[in-house]
Amino acid sequence: MSKAIGALIIPLIYMVVVLVLGHGKWTKSLRLNIDDFYKVSAGAAFPLVFLGLAGGYHSSFAIPGSMGFVYSHGIGWIANGLWTLFVAGGVMMWLAPRINYLARKNNYLTPGDLVAEYFDNSDGVRIATAIATISFSVGYMFTNVIGPAILISTLTNNLVTYDVACFVIILVVASYVWRAGIRGTMWTTVLQACWMFVVVYVAAAYCTTLVGGIKPMMAAMKEHYIEYLTIPGPKGFLTNVTWFSWAAIAIGLGGALKPVTWSFFYSARKPKEAMKIGYTIPFYLAGIYIPVVFIGFAALLIVPGLTGVSADNSFPKLLYDYAPAWFGGLIIAGAMGAGMSTLDAETNISSCIFISDIYKRYIAPGKDERHYLIAGRWSIVVLAIITYIFTHYRFSIVAIIATLVNAIVALYAPTVILILSKGKLLKSIKITAAGYICGMITGGALLIYLNFISKVSNPLGWHYSAWVLATNVIVMLLVSQFTKGPSVESKQKFEKSIDELYIKSEPEEVSL
């Protein structure tokens, strides 16, 4: 019991600090309008955008799920991580400055704003994009409560039950997102990003010391678990399906263009800073994966023989058996940081998409700013309740749900890439609103079929997200050949803006 209480002290302190940061005067929540609630219209400082996105990028799978993954499948996690993060970084470097420039110029709030404007403000395109992006975000929200809640109940020996942990996490996040929107999210995520980064290194130092240091640990691994030191791992899991078509396409592309990253691209002060996110963020994210390998190996040597869900929880078990209670508390807080930083950003963007793309345009148009701000805040309450209800299903495989929602990005990413491309070859490809919508519907239907109906989720050794992407592109291009494209004015507007971005030597003025 005393160990359980000890493990709770630091998470409680952590919660208090998060609440202070999320509600403090620096969030400037009293001067908010709807634009400023969902993005920092005047532009946020780079550390806020960088750490805000970095913290929110890693889901609760980072702690303790990734350690469990290494425990089960070995060092191939690094190959997976490299594809996941550096593909995402590359796509961000390429597209983030363009998204930022267009958004600041035309005052976009959601991904749907940009895509719909290209297709002459097509309602169909806006609604299709809103449905895809909101499905992504809501799906991602509850997965980020489950991980930390399980960790809390495990390390406190069920003194704090799973239900209570879920409720408290959601309540804390909803409170500061409700009050301060994106600013509350950014400030709290600075803390969370720093916390989870450093705590994983300290945990790795602790775990490797437990087994006598890195050198003896690797020697023991070589002697007893050599198959863990290479691809495809002891269970043959890390094949082409996982480390390329899953990691690169679903997680990499999905991570770069998921709805929440758009709100950070929109909030960067200038295109150069948005681009800087692309070449800095993979190093932060990969920096977390390196110590994860040491933790996974140490857990394998100290508590071998775990399978299934127990293997996923090998790191919490190691902590519970060996570490002092307060350190367990630090890890709980780190896991809460990983989960809450994603949950708050996803809550914010889900509310934004609903209010801006659906409510403001089709349910209650023509109201004043205050009305939409209140509606936005109520939508956060509803999202929090939905998230709480979903956590009761206790999906055991958080990673699968995370992949499933990431694959949704494959439904709109190709069109976004074509819209924002500068090269002659890509610009010459014809895309139409009908092609975009048909590609999304077909890809979405295939995603549902492969996941919930078909017995084979990954045909011919390729992950379903690769099939969804390919189907979407083929259908989009085919339908586009026979349907009417966007107006010349609209195409020229985008082309001109992108050209301006690369001709301008001075950064774009910040608009207030």
Next chain:
Amino acid sequence: MRLLENRLYRVISLIVLLTVLLIPSIVWASEKIEPLVEPQIEQANIILIYGLFLIIAVIFGGLLWAYKANRDVMKSLEQKK
């Protein structure tokens, strides 16, 4: 004078926060180290004490970095107004 006050305020806040975070943790850790027999566990627990300082330093460093950058942005926006 105002600058001095601000700095003093920050230093005091930092000390208070460090104390609040550190004392219970160190007490807890020192209690845990004593009864342990296996040398690796003992060593690992000592590493945790250093780790705790590192954690606090990184968190404060990160927050300070964000705070300063944000303050500079706000100042430049005020000037543009």
